[in-house]
Amino acid sequence: MATFYKGVGPGTFLYAQDFRLTGLAPHAPGSLSRISSLMSHITHGTTMSGYISLTKSYGVARAYAFAGRIPPSATSPGFVYEIEINDPPPAGLTLVDPICEIGSANVNPGLRHTYHHDGDQSLLLGIADPIGMAHHLGQMTIDPPNSGRTPRHPTISIEMEAMVRALRDAEVLVAGNIPTICFVHRHDVY
């Protein structure tokens, strides 16, 4: 059994539901679970997908619970749901580790297009925190002497962006419905 968390901000789409009574289904339950939709879900904030985002970090879920359509307060708190999922998970529910999924779809570094970047060693900081560490994204690539290449910013693939974001948020995806029995606690935050 493993413990996961989901943060829900006050006034948001899912706020009116108590998952302990209703369970939780993805916004678009029938949609195709492809690697491209998985990456889009993580990087573009695509909510109309077949996945539900969870995190293994209470701290990350808490930050999402604070992000409401109104500021959280004692009368309208954000919620952090604590979720326990058995191994193996209940029927109809599949846990997806985005890092493993993306990694296993990119196993050949010999291909022209891979997830690797061509920036310096601080580039990942900018991807993980594009506002606070934005200066790391503004860097130019360093090419071999006399390469004659046009000055340019590093290549950041959607694969790498999705992996960095998933690692940052300790993100795990669920394909399918999470039944009520998995929701063991709901914590108020404000």
Next chain:
Amino acid sequence: MVEVVATDLRGKMRNFGPLAIVRAEWWKESPKFVLLRYEIFGKESDVGVRLDLDKKAILDDVGESKDLSSALRENASDIWSVVVREKVSHSR
């Protein structure tokens, strides 16, 4: 209780039909998001829409209006640019 920081956005970005984004609010507990407050025909909504700063995405709908929701989503990158500039200058 969160400590809300706000910056006025009136006149700093274009309107979207009857919708005007009038203010950005944020608090330190959710650093990756900004709450955008908006007016429709001059009346401020009780709830705002969230802007995900990392994803440059508007996460919420504007009431029942698909057109206004789409307009905000399609212009999320421009909105993001204004909000980030104002947020950065506000924190200096």
